[in-house]
Amino acid sequence: MYNISSDKKVARGFTLIEVVVVMAIISILTSIVMTGITSTSRTQRELEINAREFEGVLREAQNYALTGKQANGGTNTCSFKVSWTAPSTYQLIAVDCGTPPTENTLVTYTLKNGVTGPSVGSVSFALPWGVKGGTVSSVQFSKASKHYFVCISDAGKIEAKSSCP
Secondary structure, three states: OOOOOOOOOOOOOOOHHHHHHHHHHHHHHHHHHHHHHHHHHHHHHHHHHHHHHHHHHHHHHHHHHHHOOOHHHOOOEEEEEEEEEEOOEEEEEEEEOOOOOEEEEEEEEEOOOOOEOOOOOEEEEEOOOOEEEEOOOEEEEEEOOEEEEEEEOOOOOEEEEOOOO
């Protein structure tokens, strides 16, 4: 017979309760960190999506001017412009330089997901060379103290990015 002494205790590994407690703490900390990262990146992504849509509308107006498009069957279209009507609304407009000059709204756009832009201002492109005009050289999009920009150079370069020169 073997004599097993009860005085000697051998500690091996961790108990199941200790492992479960450590796993729970790691899970809680991971979820807190991921929530903060996801919220920040979601806001940045929403800003970028709205800015890129606006950039596309500006390029559309510029292309219409470069190709000499005549809007609404007219023959006197002399420019296309993108104009802000509210902090979350802007329009693509064809300007007819007849007598009297008139503006025809082609499309109205609304910013999405709580993103805001300027409340006034416009960028225009004149036929036939797409020469830039208007009151705006950059547009700032904002949400939750984060910003994203669309920069418009006098040479006609349009670029969405995190800051303008």
